[in-house]
Amino acid sequence: MSRSYHLIAVVLVAAALAGIASLFSNDYYLRIVFMMCVYYLCAAGMNVLVGYAGQKSLGQAGLFAAGAYAVALLTTRTEINPWLALAVAAVVSGACGVLIALPSLRVKGPYLAMVTLAFGIVVEKLVGEWTEIFGGAQGIYGIKALTWNDQPLSSLQWVWLGIALCALTHLLLRNVMKGRFGRALLSLQADEIASSSVGVRVYRAKVIAFVVAAVTCGIAGALVAQQNQYINSDFITFHLSIFILLLVLFGGAGSQYGPLVGTVVLTLVDAALARWPSAQHFLYGFLLLFALYVMPGGVTGLFARWFRRSATAPQPQEAGKEPVRIGPDGSGELLVVQGVTKNFGGVKPAQNVSFRLQRGHIHALIGPNGAGKSTMINMLTGLIDPTEGSIKFLGQEVSGRQVHTICCMGMGRTFQNLRLFAELSVLDNVMLGRHSRMSNGFFASLLSMPGARKQEAATRARALQLLQLVDLLHLAHQPAGSLPYGLQRRVELARALATEPQLLLLDEPAAGLNPQETAELGQLLLRIGKCGVSILMVEHHMDLVMSISDHVIVLDYGIKIAEGRPAEVQANPRVVEAYLGVDEPEEALAVA
Known part of the structure; x- marks a missing residue:
């Protein structure tokens, strides 16, 4: 309505x-x-x-x-x-x-x-x-x-x-x-x-x-x-606190009309049992447990599916015909990591790591399991603070800053294990990515001011545009958690793009994908790179890494052991040793 x-x-x-x-x-x-x-x-x-x-x-x-x-x-x-x-x-x-x-x-x-x-x-x-x-x-x-x-x-x-x-x-x-x-x-x-x-x-x-x-x-x-x-x-x-909580849970938490239903029903029950306070307390306790374990969606949740209508999929023209542009053009250094070390007690997943990322390139961070790749991504995005060293993004130090602040600076990310808002629609997931780019405050939203409505419309249009980029426009109104795993990966990618990043960090984006999906992902990342977004991805699929990367960094037990173009890294003996190991008898024979 x-x-x-x-x-x-x-x-x-x-x-x-x-x-x-x-x-x-x-x-x-x-x-x-x-x-x-x-x-x-x-x-x-x-x-x-x-x-x-x-x-x-x-x-x-x-x-x-x-x-x-x-x-x-x-x-x-x-x-x-x-x-x-x-x-x-x-x-x-x-x-x-x-x-x-x-x-x-x-x-x-x-x-x-x-x-x-x-x-x-x-x-x-x-x-x-x-x-x-x-x-x-x-x-x-x-x-x-x-x-x-x-x-x-x-x-x-x-x-x-x-x-x-x-x-x-x-x-x-x-x-x-x-x-x-x-x-x-x-x-x-x-x-x-x-x-x-x-x-x-x-x-x-x-x-x-x-x-x-x-x-x-x-x-x-x-x-x-x-x-x-x-x-x-x-x-x-x-008793009053319990009653207020019960009004919400019994009517249906998260529903617009749940509190109204709960209020009407329970106020009438309260009036009917006013002469028997002990019966009131027993009934409220029973209803609270009943709502929590038997009817978690409340009364409105029981009937919601009867009134739920399937929304019409957006048409491609709603997303706009102009090409998607996310980040600015240009060249030069985007991110500088200098001497970064991280200690977890006696474990050091990062030891004096340094590297530089160039604008407009697709970078890959690779290494065997336990090499410290995800830890590095988490330090870059503020989930973990480095023990030592410096991380500068666009010339500004990001170490010690909050996660949402780093996102606002222009650094987006996906996660190794999917972190979608599963109950929300695909469109709402992507619109959430635009949260930091919207400037309407709480009171403007509360009063539905024209500026707030205009920003909401612009956010929706941008989200549809990004869904078209990742070929998910036809699924915009589906719950994100109901999609196949490969498509959920794309939803998370579109959500990260909605933050308008200049640098996009991808933590194993091809994890769990079949070969066809992996190849399609590679083509999608190349298209995203042309939209003005620089990429740093952690990945184990070497075919994907070598086919689309401009620059590869290799970690082994928290130490950077190689860096350069894909062909150079692939031929590096230290990288081969880290991935495949060394035949000890042959090595001993060679030394002799």
């Missing part, structure tokens, strides 16, 4: 829901609908964190408390306008989200969940026991409610406000998740190393996900406090 049609549909649905709510005269039913809106706000932000970024959090109750108590303290101790207090509460919650995100660079998976759980417990104890500030179990009374025409909102007006905020939240998050930042978050969930290699700033993306979840949850907490005009520690429990 196009953006305009989706906007109209959301407005019509919100108006219809507001009209239906007007028919309710019972405040109890209006309260249930209002709580649906509150829980949807929590779940929508949590879906960004869990469903897209793959970061598990058990501390949402603490963020809910941040918003609730911020608005409570502001409106009871100052003369601030309640609407402004609501906005400030969102900012305070966002700051708490940054606080939780700080450890996320160091811990992952269950350890991250434990950190967020600790945050939630600390906040729960803080509001429960620091009675001078937060009131403890007695709570804070006299919170100023939101007003309209100088009158507090009625129950129906609270529902209208909730529906409006939910519709706005859905539209804004859809803008983000359908574009540059949504793809970046999905790449984090799949493979952080591959994500950083295409220019995604991993830590920044995680912080964005945590802040989005925190802001929406904080707004929800502030709304509850202002509607009740009262808040105490009973609202802030671990």
